[in-house]
Amino acid sequence: MATTYDSYRLLTRNLDRTLKLKATEPIVALETKYFQETIPKIKSIDDFIKNTRVFNYAMKAFGLEEMSHAKAYMRKVLTEGIVDEKSFANRLNDERFTAFAKAFDFDSYGALTTSRAAARQDVVDKYVRQSLEVDAGTENEGVRLALYFKREAPKITSAFGLMADPALWKVVKTVYGFPAEMGNADIDRQAAAVKKRLDIASLKEPAKLDRLIQRFTARWDVDQVASDSTVLTLFNSGGYGTVGSGVAMSLLTLRYGG
Numbered sequence: 001m002a003t004t005y006d007s008y009r010l011l012t013r014n015l016d017r018t019l020k021l022k023a024t025e026p027i028v029a030l031e032t033k034y035f036q037e038t039i040p041k042i043k044s045i046d047d048f049i050k051n052t053r054v055f056n057y058a059m060k061a062f063g064l065e066e067m068s069h070a071k072a073y074m075r076k077v078l079t080e081g082i083v084d085e086k087s088f089a090n091r092l093n094d095e096r097f098t099a100f101a102k103a104f105d106f107d108s109y110g111a112l113t114t115s116r117a118a119a120r121q122d123v124v125d126k127y128v129r130q131s132l133e134v135d136a137g138t139e140n141e142g143v144r145l146a147l148y149f150k151r152e153a154p155k156i157t158s159a160f161g162l163m164a165d166p167a168l169w170k171v172v173k174t175v176y177g178f179p180a181e182m183g184n185a186d187i188d189r190q191a192a193a194v195k196k197r198l199d200i201a202s203l204k205e206p207a208k209l210d211r212l213i214q215r216f217t218a219r220w221d222v223d224q225v226a227s228d229s230t231v232l233t234l235f236n237s238g239g240y241g242t243v244g245s246g247v248a249m250s251l252l253t254l255r256y257g258g
Contacts, residue, residue: 081107
């Protein structure tokens with residue numbers, strides 16, 4: 001059985017090729033074709049939101065698929081734009097919404113919004129990447145988290161940025177073994193704990209980023225083994241046939257070279 005890191009490396013060894021293959025998959029290709037043919041005809045926020053198929057495509061591209069039903073909410077995001085620091089999108093403190101409002105900035109560009117690459121090819125590229133990550137997650141959530149961390153972590157400039165993103169924070173907590181109870185601590189103390197263990201600037205260095213992802217995937221696999229072992233003990237009062245987390249960690253340490 002492939003480890004999480006093996007699966008991650010299989011996808012990222014030649015990421016451009018992987019993404020091209022994903023783009024040719026029937027469902028992805030069909031939705032992309034419709035988006036590319038239709039988006040030039042959309043000239044207003046109303047047009048955009050009323051075309052559910054185009055709107056849902058764009059929402060998925062920015063990792064907002066679960067918010068696709070909240071059209072009134074997203075209308076407010078688009079209507080107020082991003083120029084005003086106090087706009088709705090900026091106040092949400094979630095990069096996904098500001099990126100979405102920036103791509104479909106009808107507030108600034110009006111009818112010309114969808115003539116820009118930011119609302120066309122850039123969205124397609126994001127959709128394909130998001131599709132890759134989501135599909136990988138159906139097989140192994142750890143692979144999806146690793147792919148997301150590779151994409152988003154280099155953009156982070158502070159410990160608070162990591163903590164504000166649930167997926168990035170899950171990776172960091174897994175790597176360093178931060179307990180769930182840590183969330184009850186003062187926010188500055190949490191940030192200090194992160195900075196003590198992780199140089200945020202190192203996330204911009206590909207080699208160091210990959211080593212961190214490798215550590216995450218190893219720990220992820222250990223945690224899954226431990227979880228499975230706990231479940232098995234419920235059906236095996238003697239505990240025979242289970243693999244202890246310490247043994248699993250030792251095996252994975254040998255597998256990844258320490």
